[in-house]
Amino acid sequence: MSRPAPTGPKLRLDGVRKTFTVPRTGTNVVAVETADLAIEAGEFLTIVGPSGCGKSTILNMLAGLELPTEGTVAMDGRTITGPAAERGMVFQDYALFPWKTVFENVEFGLRYGPHGKGLSTAERRRRVARCVELVGLGGSEQKYPHELSGGMRQRCGIARLVANEPDVLLMDEPFAALDAQTRIILQEELLRIWGETGNRAERRTVVFITHAIDEAVFLSDRVVVMSAHPGRIIEILDVDLPRPRTDATRTRPEFQALSQAIWNLIRDEVYRAATAAGSAGGARG
Amino acid sequence: MSTRRWPRYFILPLGLLVLWQLWGMTLPARSRAPVPLDVLASAVDLIASGRLPMALLQSLGRVGLGFLVAGSIALVLGLLMGFFRPVERNLDPIIESFRPVAPIALLPLAILWLGTGTPAAVFIVAYAAFFPMIVNTIAGVKGVERRLVQAAQTLGVPQLTILRTVVLPAALPSIFIGVRLAMGLAWMSIIAAELAVGSKGGGGGSGGVGEMMFVFYAYYIELDSIVVCMIAVGLVALAIDHGLRWLQRWLMPWAEQHR
Numbered sequence: 001m002s003r004p005a006p007t008g009p010k011l012r013l014d015g016v017r018k019t020f021t022v023p024r025t026g027t028n029v030v031a032v033e034t035a036d037l038a039i040e041a042g043e044f045l046t047i048v049g050p051s052g053c054g055k056s057t058i059l060n061m062l063a064g065l066e067l068p069t070e071g072t073v074a075m076d077g078r079t080i081t082g083p084a085a086e087r088g089m090v091f092q093d094y095a096l097f098p099w100k101t102v103f104e105n106v107e108f109g110l111r112y113g114p115h116g117k118g119l120s121t122a123e124r125r126r127r128v129a130r131c132v133e134l135v136g137l138g139g140s141e142q143k144y145p146h147e148l149s150g151g152m153r154q155r156c157g158i159a160r161l162v163a164n165e166p167d168v169l170l171m172d173e174p175f176a177a178l179d180a181q182t183r184i185i186l187q188e189e190l191l192r193i194w195g196e197t198g199n200r201a202e203r204r205t206v207v208f209i210t211h212a213i214d215e216a217v218f219l220s221d222r223v224v225v226m227s228a229h230p231g232r233i234i235e236i237l238d239v240d241l242p243r244p245r246t247d248a249t250r251t252r253p254e255f256q257a258l259s260q261a262i263w264n265l266i267r268d269e270v271y272r273a274a275t276a277a278g279s280a281g282g283a284r285g
Numbered sequence: 286m287s288t289r290r291w292p293r294y295f296i297l298p299l300g301l302l303v304l305w306q307l308w309g310m311t312l313p314a315r316s317r318a319p320v321p322l323d324v325l326a327s328a329v330d331l332i333a334s335g336r337l338p339m340a341l342l343q344s345l346g347r348v349g350l351g352f353l354v355a356g357s358i359a360l361v362l363g364l365l366m367g368f369f370r371p372v373e374r375n376l377d378p379i380i381e382s383f384r385p386v387a388p389i390a391l392l393p394l395a396i397l398w399l400g401t402g403t404p405a406a407v408f409i410v411a412y413a414a415f416f417p418m419i420v421n422t423i424a425g426v427k428g429v430e431r432r433l434v435q436a437a438q439t440l441g442v443p444q445l446t447i448l449r450t451v452v453l454p455a456a457l458p459s460i461f462i463g464v465r466l467a468m469g470l471a472w473m474s475i476i477a478a479e480l481a482v483g484s485k486g487g488g489g490g491s492g493g494v495g496e497m498m499f500v501f502y503a504y505y506i507e508l509d510s511i512v513v514c515m516i517a518v519g520l521v522a523l524a525i526d527h528g529l530r531w532l533q534r535w536l537m538p539w540a541e542q543h544r
Contacts, residue, residue, distance in 0.1 A: 063439050064439075082438075083439045085439075086441075089435070089436070091435075095430070095435065095436040097433060097451065099537070099539045108437070108442075108450075109442065112446045113441035113442045144538075144539055146539060164440050170439070
């Protein structure tokens, strides 16, 4: 798919503030405090931070599922006013349609959304089959989500996203519910699907939310570190590790140093949150 | 339930029937108490003559028609009310103020406007069936996991398509609870409506099981036959509910796994 020549950032947050009114008590909670961020086309950007730092809120605003209280969120210079097919999303809890098979889930966006318009049924099926293969779910097309393991469900979620060919891929802690081994495998596969080995200009823009520091460093070109109460961006770090990233990447001194640096930035807050566990309310992630 | 346990389930009801029969036989011959053997004889007679099946079919047809009318309106309104807040705000007061009005209370109006035949009966059935279906549809729509709607939105699917392709199937288990409740109420009100209309029809009236019961009561005082009708009404309701549950499992094989 062709994309317009890159002029300016793909996504931009300009003085974005987001507050929620708590039901019943009526108090205002600041989820995100004046965030400015420019995300380049083809970049893999990860936002990391403790729970309650507003990272999911930022992702929801990029998706258009929530609107900022102040400031603007824009894609290609146009203000985002609602969800659209060009900004697809993968969810932590998969959000697969339980009454549809793997194939039908992957087909959903093309069948009912704008990106499938102009595709014949046969073309659509071919593309869906290709995406199912791409995520390694070949042979499970006719299974229902409840018949799949967590890892396979998220593969299906990724296939559903990729089949719709969005410009921007938004991923909300997609591997948080998976076991450690599955998570490592899916991290590598995600980079492969993203096109790590291919031409840089072919890659889509990815915004990835996680609370796992090693995951953030392993995947990203840049890591945005956020802190909670109120949620704000405290640091943006470049990850200068060579691609494609492999198992060897994780043992490199730069990888370790960067992970340690990020940990140092949020450690105090994580400890504070952990000792006050249960008492803290507020917005999720 | 294994087949070997069946006999045990029948010990108590059969024992009660035997006691009832024995007690009945001690009464004088022209007594009006229905006893099991007389009821059975009456049932054989009513079924063999085709009167009971015909009456049941007529009542069933009315229930089906009223159900279809109520179901289509409740489904569309319920989906819209559950999904779009402004629609609910405007319609909810109207629906909630009609809900406590018993279907039978509308019978005078129904007879005045629609006569004593099928349209009035269908109207009463539809009215009775409407409320459980719309209330459960709204509740079902509101209970749909937000993430599923958001997943469709971020695939670019338009709102009305989401309503049909995501909200409707996700709310289906709850909608089905409404359908089952409504079927019970519909069946209850058809008998009541036919009973009441039958009295006005003066024997040549509206037909259906309800009217049949009224005729047995008012003209022949045949209690045995009335008991046959009662049992038939109960058995048909049981059969319908089993049918609906089977339909539910067939329509929603995924829902079974989540419970």
